[in-house]
Amino acid sequence: xxxxxxxxxxxxxxxxxxKKELYNNRYLYILMIPVLLYYILFCYAPxxxxxxxxxxxxxxxxILGSKWVGLKYxxxxxxxxxxxxxxxxxxxxxxxxIVFGFPLPVIFALLLNEINNLKYKKIxxxxxxxxxxxxxxxxxxxxxxxxxxxxxxxxxxxLFGFENINYMSDAxxxxxxxxxxxxxxxxxxxxxxxxxxxxxxxQQLYEAAEIDGAKKxxxxxxxxxxxxxxxxxxxxxxxxxxxxxxxxxxxxxxxxAGTYETADIISSYVYRTGIGGARYSYSSxxxxxxxxxxxxxxxxxNGISKKIKGNSLx
Amino acid sequence: xxxxxxxxxxxxAIITSFASCGKKQGGTRETDENTLSYWVAMPPSIVSxxxxxxxxxxxxxxxxxxxxxxxxxHPPTGQVNEQFSLMLASKDYPDMIEASWVIYxxxxxxxxKDNVIIPLNDIMPKCAPDAWGKITGNPLFDRLSKxxxxxxxxxxxxxxxxxxxxxxxMLRADWLKELNLSVPTTIDEWETVLTAFKxxxxxxxxxxxxxxxxxxxxxxxxxxxAFDVGKRIYVDDGEVKFGPMEDSYKDWLTxxxxxxxxxxxxxxxxxxDSSAVISKMSNGEAGATFGFVGGTLGPLLQIMEDKxxxxxxxxxxxxxxxxxGKPGFAALESDVVDSGSLVITTACSNPELAAKWAxxxxxxxxxxxxxxxxxxxxxxxDEDNQIKFTDEILNNExxxxxxxxxxxxxxxxxxxxxxxxxxxxxxxYEQIYKYDRQIEAFGxxxxxxxxxxxHLFPAITAVSDEADEFSALNxxxxxxxxxxxxxxxxxxxxxxNFDQFRENLKKLNVERxxxxxxxxxxxxxxx
Numbered sequence: 001x002x003x004x005x006x007x008x009x010x011x012x013x014x015x016x017x018x019k020k021e022l023y024n025n026r027y028l029y030i031l032m033i034p035v036l037l038y039y040i041l042f043c044y045a046p047x048x049x050x051x052x053x054x055x056x057x058x059x060x061x062x063i064l065g066s067k068w069v070g071l072k073y074x075x076x077x078x079x080x081x082x083x084x085x086x087x088x089x090x091x092x093x094x095x096x097x098i099v100f101g102f103p104l105p106v107i108f109a110l111l112l113n114e115i116n117n118l119k120y121k122k123i124x125x126x127x128x129x130x131x132x133x134x135x136x137x138x139x140x141x142x143x144x145x146x147x148x149x150x151x152x153x154x155x156x157x158x159l160f161g162f163e164n165i166n167y168m169s170d171a172x173x174x175x176x177x178x179x180x181x182x183x184x185x186x187x188x189x190x191x192x193x194x195x196x197x198x199x200x201x202x203q204q205l206y207e208a209a210e211i212d213g214a215k216k217x218x219x220x221x222x223x224x225x226x227x228x229x230x231x232x233x234x235x236x237x238x239x240x241x242x243x244x245x246x247x248x249x250x251x252x253x254x255x256x257a258g259t260y261e262t263a264d265i266i267s268s269y270v271y272r273t274g275i276g277g278a279r280y281s282y283s284s285x286x287x288x289x290x291x292x293x294x295x296x297x298x299x300x301x302n303g304i305s306k307k308i309k310g311n312s313l314x
Numbered sequence: 315x316x317x318x319x320x321x322x323x324x325x326x327a328i329i330t331s332f333a334s335c336g337k338k339q340g341g342t343r344e345t346d347e348n349t350l351s352y353w354v355a356m357p358p359s360i361v362s363x364x365x366x367x368x369x370x371x372x373x374x375x376x377x378x379x380x381x382x383x384x385x386x387x388h389p390p391t392g393q394v395n396e397q398f399s400l401m402l403a404s405k406d407y408p409d410m411i412e413a414s415w416v417i418y419x420x421x422x423x424x425x426x427k428d429n430v431i432i433p434l435n436d437i438m439p440k441c442a443p444d445a446w447g448k449i450t451g452n453p454l455f456d457r458l459s460k461x462x463x464x465x466x467x468x469x470x471x472x473x474x475x476x477x478x479x480x481x482x483x484m485l486r487a488d489w490l491k492e493l494n495l496s497v498p499t500t501i502d503e504w505e506t507v508l509t510a511f512k513x514x515x516x517x518x519x520x521x522x523x524x525x526x527x528x529x530x531x532x533x534x535x536x537x538x539x540a541f542d543v544g545k546r547i548y549v550d551d552g553e554v555k556f557g558p559m560e561d562s563y564k565d566w567l568t569x570x571x572x573x574x575x576x577x578x579x580x581x582x583x584x585x586x587d588s589s590a591v592i593s594k595m596s597n598g599e600a601g602a603t604f605g606f607v608g609g610t611l612g613p614l615l616q617i618m619e620d621k622x623x624x625x626x627x628x629x630x631x632x633x634x635x636x637x638x639g640k641p642g643f644a645a646l647e648s649d650v651v652d653s654g655s656l657v658i659t660t661a662c663s664n665p666e667l668a669a670k671w672a673x674x675x676x677x678x679x680x681x682x683x684x685x686x687x688x689x690x691x692x693x694x695x696d697e698d699n700q701i702k703f704t705d706e707i708l709n710n711e712x713x714x715x716x717x718x719x720x721x722x723x724x725x726x727x728x729x730x731x732x733x734x735x736x737x738x739x740x741x742x743y744e745q746i747y748k749y750d751r752q753i754e755a756f757g758x759x760x761x762x763x764x765x766x767x768x769h770l771f772p773a774i775t776a777v778s779d780e781a782d783e784f785s786a787l788n789x790x791x792x793x794x795x796x797x798x799x800x801x802x803x804x805x806x807x808x809x810x811n812f813d814q815f816r817e818n819l820k821k822l823n824v825e826r827x828x829x830x831x832x833x834x835x836x837x838x839x840x841x
Contacts, residue, residue: 056782058419058428059399059402059403059419059428060424060427060428060429060430062405076786080790081790081794081818081821081822082790082793144585148582148585149581149582166581166582166585168585169582169584169585169800256525256584256585256800257525257529257584257796257797257799257800258584258585258797258800258801258804260793260796260797261797264793272789272793273786273789275395275396275399276395276789277785277786277788277789278399278417278418278419278785279782279785279786279789282786
C-alpha cells in the first residue's frame with residue numbers, strides 16, 4: 001500500500017488537494033499529531049508569556065491584568081552594575097568553550113575512525129561517553145571535591161609545581177575549570193554525530209585514494225574532513241546560536257562569593273533575581289535579551305556560512 | 315498494512331497516555347466535606363522515611379481525634395520556593411498552606427489583599443480559642459502574628475520557652491586543659507587560644523567555619539558581637555542599621571582579615587559545608603568553630619566517643635563589646651518563627667473547620683502530640699506525670715539520633731504550627747540531647763537572649779508598594795556584599811579600599827535599602 005501511495009503522489013501530486021493528501025498519508029499525519037501538540041503546548045504557547053518582560057507582573061493580577069511598563073526592566077538591566085560583568089563572563093565562557101571544546105569531538109572522531117581494533121574502539125567509545133550520563137549535581141560535587149585543597153586534582157597539580165590552594169574559591173581559575181570539566185564530560189558524547197557522519201562516507205572514495213597512493217593523513221585531509229564538513233558547519237552554527245545561553249545549573253552549583261567575579265553569568269543572574277528574588281518581569285526581560293542576541297548571532301552565522309560555503313542550516 | 319496498524323496503535327497509545335495523565339491530575343483533589351488539603355514542604359529529616367505527612371503517626375492520631383482527613387500536598391524537595399510561587403500563580407490554592415510568607419512579594423498583607431489568604435480576626439476567637447488566647451496573651455506573639463493592618467492571618471509556631479539560641483562558639487576542651495588555658499571570652503583571649511592551637515597542637519585551621527561566618531546568614535554571629543555590629547540589617551536603639559555602613563564593621567573585618575592571614579581562620583571557610591566542618595573538627599585540623607547544639611556539638615561528641623576518649627568540646631559564650639556580658643548578636647530564633655506559619659486560603663470552603671483543626675496544636679494535648687507523638691507509641695507518662703520517650707526512641711540500636719527517631723512520630727523540635735511551653739520544651743531537650751555538654755552549651759548561649767533580642771530585626775517584609783524595589787536592591791546589594799566581604803577577608807581587596815566599597819554601596823542605593831526596611835520596621839512597631 002505504501003508503494004502505491006508514493007507512486008500516486010509522484011504522478012499527480014500537483015493536483016492533489018490537501019484533503020486527499022491528508023487522507024492518503026493519514027497514518028503519518030496521525031503519528032505527527034503528538035509531536036505537533038508538544039511543540040504548540042510546550043514551546044509556542046508559553047512564548048506568549050514573554051509579555052511579562054514589558055509588564056509589571058503581579059501574581060495576583062495575572063499575566064493579562066498586570067500593568068504595562070514598556071522597557072523599564074530592560075533599562076534597569078542595561079544600566080545596572082552587573083550588566084557588563086555578567087555579559088563579559090557569559091561571552092568569555094562561551095568563547096572558551098567553542099574555541100577549546102568545539103574541535104575536540106571532531107578530532108576525537110577522526111582518531112577513533114583510524115582505530116582498527118574493534119573491541120578497543122568500543123571500549124574507548126563507551127568510556128568517553130560515560131561522564132555524559134552522570135547527573136550534573138554529582139559532577140559538580142566531584143569537581144568541588146577534586147579541586148579543593150586536599151582534592152585529587154589539586155594534589156596532582158601541586159606535584160607539577162602549581163600552588164596548593166582551593167581552586168574553587170579563586171576567581172582566576174573558574175573559567176578554566178568550568179570549560180575543562182565541560183569538555184571532559186561532553187567530548188565523547190558530542191563526537192557521536194561526527195562518527196556517524198564519517199561512517200556515511202562512501203568507502204569507494206578511500207579505495208580510489210589508496211590506488212592513487214594516498215597515505216592515512218592524506219585520506220583524512222582530503223576525504224574524511226570534506227566528507228563531514230557539512231556536519232561540522234551545521235553543528236557550529238547551532239553552537240553559535242547559544243553563545244549567550246549557558247546553562248545556569250552548573251555555574252550555580254560551582255560558584256561562591258570568591259568566584260562571582262568571573263563566574264556570574266546572565267543565566268545565574270536571572271536565576272538569582274527571578275527565583276531567588278521573585279522578580280519575574282525583570283528576569284524575563286534579561287532572559288529575552290539573551291534570546292534575542294542568540295537569535296541574531298544564529299542568523300548571522302548562518303548567513304556567513306551560506307555566503308562562504310554555500311550551505312546553511314536554513 | 316502492518317505498518318499502518320502499528321502506527322495507529324502507537325498514536326492511540328500516546329493519546330491515551332496523555333488522557334490518563336490529565337485524569338489522574340484532576341482526581342487528586344477530593345471534595346469530601348471532612349477533608350482539607352494542606353500544602354507543606356516535607357521536613358527534610360523524614361523525606362527518606364515517608365512519602366507524605368499523612369503517614370506520620372502524629373497526624374494519623376489527630377485524624378482519629380477530630381475526624382478530619384488532611385490531604386497533604388508536598389512540593390518536591392529542593393524546589394519549595396519555586397513550587398510555592400507556581401502554586402500562587404496558578405491560583406489553584408489548597409485549603410491551607412504552611413510556608414514562609416515573607417517570600418511572597420509584598421508580604422503577608424499583600425497576600426490578604428490579593429485574595430490569597432483570609433484574615434482570621436473573626437474566625438480565630440470563635441473556632442480556635444486556644445490559639446487565639448496564646449497569641450493575644452503575649453504582646454510579642456501578638457505583634458509578630460498580625461499584619462501592619464492588624465489582620466491576624468496565621469497559626470504560628472509560638473516558642474514560649476528560653477530555648478531560642480541553638481548555636482554558638484565551641485572549642486576543644488581537652489586541648490584547653492592540656493595547654494592550661496581557660497574558655498576564651500574576649501577577642502584577645504580567643505587569639506591566644508587559637509594561636510596556641512595552631513602552634514602547640516598543630517591545627518592547620520584553628521578556627522573553622524562556613525561562609526555564613528562573614529556573609530548573609532543572620533544566625534551566625536561569631537565575633538561581630540565584640541564590635542557591637544551586625545552583619546546585615548539590625549536594630550540599634552530603635553533605629554534600623556546596616557552593618558557595612560557602620561564604622562565598627564571595618565574593625566571586625568580587619569580582625570577577620572588578620573586571622574585569615576595569620577592562619578587562625580580556616581582559609582577554606584568560604585567553601586566548607588557542614589560536613590567539612592565536622593570532619594576538620596574531628597581530625598584535629600581545627601580546634602574551634604561556630605556550630606549548633608544538635609547539628610555540630612552532638613554529632614561530634616558522638617563520633618569521637620569511640621575514636622578518642624579524650625575528645626571534649628565545650629561551648630564558649632557569645633562575645634560582647636567591652637566584655638560587659640551583654641552580647642548584642644547571637645543565633646537568636648525569633649519569638650514567632652515565620653517559616654512555620656499555617657494560613658487558610660480563600661479557596662477553603664470551610665475555614666471554620668480548618669481553624670478548629672489547627673487549634674488542636676495549641677491545646678495541652680496538642681502540644682504533647684506535636685512534640686512527643688502518640689502516647690504509648692512514642693512516649694509514656696510516668697507516675698509523676700513526666701513525659702518520657704519510649705526506649706525505642708531513646709536508645710535506638712541503629713545509631714539514629716533521638717531527635718530523628720522522634721521525628722518519625724511527630725514534628726519534634728521543628729518550627730511548625732503549635733505552641734511550646736517552657737516545661738515541655740525543657741523536658742524535650744533534656745531527652746533529645748544526650749550529652750551534658752549540649753545542655754550546658756544551651757544554657758551558656760541562652761544568656762545572650764535578652765540582649766540579642768534588642769538588636770533582632772523581626773521577620774517582616776517591605777510594605778507592599780516598596781516590595782519590588784526592595785527585592786531589586788536586596789539582590790544587587792547582597793551579591794556585591796558577599797563578594798567584597800570575601801575579598802576583604804582573604805586580602806584580594808586591600809582594606810584601604812573600604813571607603814571605596816562603601817561609596818559603591820551608596821551607588822547601589824544602599825540608603826534607600828535601609829530606608830525601606832526602616833519604614834517596614836516603623837509600621838511593625840505601630841502594630
